[in-house]
Amino acid sequence: SAVISQKPSRDICQRGTSLTIQCQVDSQVTMMFWYRQQPGQSLTLIATANQGSEATYESGFVIDKFPISRPNLTFSTLTVSNMSPEDSSIYLCSVSYGVSSAEAFFGQGTRLTVV
Amino acid sequence: GNSVTQMEGPVTLSEEAFLTINCTYTATGYPSLFWYVQYPGEGLQLLLKATKADDKGSNKGFEATYRKETTSFHLEKGSVQVSDSAVYFCALMVTYKYIFGTGTRLKVLA
Numbered sequence: 001s002a003v004i005s006q007k008p009s010r011d012i013c014q015r016g017t018s019l020t021i022q023c024q025v026d027s028q029v030t031m032m033f034w035y036r037q038q039p040g041q042s043l044t045l046i047a048t049a050n051q052g053s054e055a056t057y058e059s060g061f062v063i064d065k066f067p068i069s070r071p072n073l074t075f076s077t078l079t080v081s082n083m084s085p086e087d088s089s090i091y092l093c094s095v096s097y098g099v100s101s102a103e104a105f106f107g108q109g110t111r112l113t114v115v
Numbered sequence: 116g117n118s119v120t121q122m123e124g125p126v127t128l129s130e131e132a133f134l135t136i137n138c139t140y141t142a143t144g145y146p147s148l149f150w151y152v153q154y155p156g157e158g159l160q161l162l163l164k165a166t167k168a169d170d171k172g173s174n175k176g177f178e179a180t181y182r183k184e185t186t187s188f189h190l191e192k193g194s195v196q197v198s199d200s201a202v203y204f205c206a207l208m209v210t211y212k213y214i215f216g217t218g219t220r221l222k223v224l225a
Binding site: 041102109 | 149151157158159160161164204208211212213214215216217218
């Protein structure tokens, strides 16, 4: 299994500012992902964080808005840039070992409120 | 494209009642199927999984069978407990990407 530490656990931010969320894993993992979970809705994949290269973004998400770093196999950051109230959501880090049919492990999430 | 359709909640049951939460999927290729659970105040955790057709995943009295012919993966439990109150997410994985359903909130009353 993997233990994921995500920081901060929650934050209230002013519109127009940026917030960086950190995800630290207790072991080296192959795959790291960032999801958004809006109130009462499902998890939506934002991007796959790739070690040492640009993240792979899903349709509707762009690097300028959600820059992602992954400098090694245990750490990644997601920045929510130029925030608006519509960005209020829970942001989740997820990891897997990349083996076919492997379970995904999730952090506790970051609850972001933009005012 | 790939998608998961899940029974809408909330579902409210009395303790020891039978539970079914429906889940159907659309996928290219041969996905693996999962049920995740999110207890109040906690992160998502894997409940059970099935990796190929006719596989049955089971855990904590819950079970689900991978039905390729009906593209379904319904979650069942014969006798629910108050401690089962949580949000349940059906998910599929294809090429390491997970697609989640909308989640079903279950409330079990004593």
